[in-house]
Amino acid sequence: MTSKTNTMIKTGNTIVAACNGSFIPESVDSIAPEAFAELQGIRSLTLPKGLKKICENGLMNLENLTLIT
Numbered sequence: 001m002t003s004k005t006n007t008m009i010k011t012g013n014t015i016v017a018a019c020n021g022s023f024i025p026e027s028v029d030s031i032a033p034e035a036f037a038e039l040q041g042i043r044s045l046t047l048p049k050g051l052k053k054i055c056e057n058g059l060m061n062l063e064n065l066t067l068i069t
Helices: none
Strands: 002-003 008-009 014-017
Touching: none
Parallel strands: none
Antiparallel strands: 002 008, 008 014
């Protein structure tokens, strides 16, 4: 099942596409390839405690990202 939540697209517990301002819920356990690629508006990102996998290039070219918690 694919759903759109808080300006992102999820398939099951995987984020497949996000945009600036996306909130990652605790239910997410993986980030798909290029899900957050090249989102220049992201300055900080809070990853859920249950996150198990960030696929290759899942957080690619986030030039303004300065804090990951």
